[in-house]
Amino acid sequence: MPRTTSPPKTPADSLHRQGYNFIAPGSSAAVKPCMWCKRALRGGDQCYKHQFYGIESWRCVQMTPTLRCNQRCLFCWRSMEHEITRETELTPEQIIAAIPRMQRKGLSGDKPWTDPARWKTATSNPNQYAISLSGEPTLYSRLPELIDLLRQAGNSVFVVSNGTIPPMIQKIRPTQLYLSLDAADLTGYTRLCRPAGDPAAMWKNIRTSLSLLPKKEEEGTRTAVRTTLVKGYNDRTAADLAGLIREASPRFIEIKGYMYLGYSRMRLPETAVPDMDEIRTFARTIAEHADYQIRDENAPSRVVCLERKP
Template sequence: MEKQGYVFVGNHTVVKKCYWTHAALTQRRFCYKCKFYGIESHRCIQMSPAAYWCWNACLHCWRLRPQDVGYDWDETRIPREIEDDPEFILDGIIEAQRKIISGYKGHPKVDPAMFEEAMNPKHIAISLTGEPTLYSRLGEFIQLAHRRGLTTFLVTRGVRPDVLANLEEEPSQLYISFEAWDKKSYNYFNKPLVPNAWELTMKTVELLPSLSCPTVYRITLVKGFNDHEEALRGFARLVEKGMPTYIEVKAYMYVGASRERLSRSNMPTHEEVRAFAEKLAEATGYPVVSESRPSRVVLLSRLTKPIRHGKGCPQGWKTPDTGDVDEYKEAE
């Protein structure tokens, strides 16, 4: 994982520089989260408090699993005896991010003012790898981050409705990731490591309308698997049940360990993502409100204007769609 660019904090937390942090600093281009929600790309920490642990072994996941390198352990539970304190994790990820960013100081293409801003992060994307809700003190971590003036986006597969229902504080925005549309497709594609994972996910879906934070369905479109009418109808039923604030339809990317399980042909084009999103908009009543071509993502919303969680990016920055570098090609 260190060879792949992960920086470890304590026993179970990792930080990794996002492509868009680099692009923001050196090319003045920002990611779709800035375009959609105002997140400042150069001030965003991409991290996970569950580096090795998850309740799924999804086909499209870039995560390196223990079995990939000849090891085997219980991936479903972070041992309580090694769990780190939330304040230790927060201090550690900020310090790790600063070390990662420090090499940009004096870079000829980097604005010194932007560098100083990047050294003082304002947002945490709790995502990256593993299932963050397996960290038992997640709610405390989110609460502490908010008290220090950082916003938080939590990305989960929704397998721990008990955790989400009892967080000390909700995140600034909550994502539920979907590729499957029913139990059969879920068991095939997401390969749960625990029983009743689909049923637990449905409990999370039922919980969403009671939450106060904005909620998002992240639908990863995988060509040849879920880009057809049956899946479309299934996703529409899930939307009707959970009534998320937003729906993001995003292309699968052929990166990481997923290259051992899927092929490049499973990666849809932006045009194919847009076409599917438009059909989903018609089926759900959620209109298309924005898109980002380099990230191959389309945003549907039941709000007229998405909620802005940050000040966005400075005047004169390029949107992803005006840049001439494709995110996937550059990341590859």
């Protein structure tokens, strides 16, 4: 008889099957090693963060304190279809204590093929934490404490936020703060990012968060704006986006092409994927209008990095 698999009973069950390792029952705080971490462990290629910012991919922990999100972006490859809306918040100490065990669990299947030295550092001495797995991290009420504790031992912490909660953006002190900016106006934002709250209020909050970036740099946080380029949605907005970016003046801009992966395939057609030349052209227009320079690019990840001119 053919083998059958029982369907997942809860959203957490479905996400666990996708490789999410939850830290505790009732919480959506999770760790999930990314593809680049696993490739680097085997001595292979590293992700574009290594190329752009010097991160050692095998020592990077991809995690989140919450999977809740207040946007439903069309291009998101993560699973909104199995969304967790209610949870018990863990303390920063509980999350940090569990991370080594969760990282080892997520990488255990790769151990026979890994470089022994890299395996040891990956599982016992990670030094980079990407708070970007899924969800909106600023919805976690103790995010500033979590970041501060992770950085105490000299680790770097990257946070990716949609910028809809400016008071939390004011409080946090990561090594690098990414703000997503995927539309040039309220109409485009509503269409592409599908906010769960009042679109006008959330768009206003994003603009406020962008205005905080100069202050974040004064505090020692490296700043970046990331735009996911989706063909047919925001690929004709470069000049208008550049105006918003020029006002925010982040140190870096990343123009990253949408990729037809995961659950986004349920929301967008494959024709929404821009090719690398289209991403380069968009980035050059941003650079010209915002007074930035092209710093680097990574074709496998479909991303072009721009840096503010001195």
